[in-house]
Amino acid sequence: MTKELRILMVDDHPIIIEGYKKVLLDNRSDSYRLIIDTANTSDEANDKIETSINDSFYDVVFLDIGLPPSKNREISSGEDLGKKIRQSSPNTKLIVLTMFVQNIRLLSILKSLRPEAFMIKSDVTATEFLFAFDTVLEGQTYSSQTVQDLMRKQIVNDFYVDKTDRDILYHLSCGVKTKELPDVVPVSLAAIEKRKKIMREAFGVEDLRDITLINKARELGFL
Structure with missing residues (x-):
């Protein structure tokens, strides 16, 4: 059959x-x-x-x-x-x-x-x-x-973009300021800053501006 x-x-x-x-x-x-x-x-x-x-x-x-x-x-x-x-x-x-x-x-x-x-x-x-x-x-x-x-x-490390990282990137791309992110993402401002730093390092972004991080995240398909 x-x-x-x-x-x-x-x-x-x-x-x-x-x-x-x-x-x-x-x-x-x-x-x-x-x-x-x-x-x-x-x-x-x-x-x-x-x-x-x-x-x-x-x-x-x-x-x-x-x-x-x-x-x-x-x-x-x-x-x-x-x-x-x-x-x-x-x-x-x-x-x-x-x-x-x-x-x-x-x-x-x-x-x-x-x-x-x-x-x-x-x-x-x-x-x-x-x-x-x-x-x-x-x-x-x-x-x-x-x-x-x-x-x-094995040329990448163990970094992994999770839902919280994606939410941070999304709201930044919508124009939300970093200091306002704790109002829409359920983590502290210090944790958000740490996550942004880790993402910049993982993405190879040296520029500290949010727009540069957003553009790179979009290029990589995370937005």
Whole structure:
């Protein structure tokens, strides 16, 4: 009997999703009964994940990290969606695909999501896409070459941008002054200053101006 696989593909570029679907349907529909849902926005993806929690969890989720925030900004990127999937459906296989290649950004994704497969879009061919899919279904993990190089060289430290750091960056980007941040972020001013200092060091930002930190955070995909 052909095994049924429920799949969600999330990417803000519909043409990319169509490519993913075609590769799977052309090459794996004889092996599996593929039920493929798609989402092009954080809100649409979140709705489908919420529905799956009350219905039937997805077996595999293909997730783009560089998604625009949700309308209410509760989801700032695909990384937040991945965290939600991890919490609500730990048995779902998570295949992360991203355009980010900065070491600190990749490390943040690895630490927060621990995806079964992690691929840089520019690395991926149809053959590699299928190999990663098969590898994950066999209960193993897969990383594309750029991610392998990162892990092998270990050229980043253990710094990790958490939700509080992201909230600090977001409110700074909205024009909130540092001295006003304790009103909107539940940590002390001293802790905020320390976090900003650590982020500047991790991002390689020597300029002490907030706008420089914000611009670098945006470049790295944290905003």
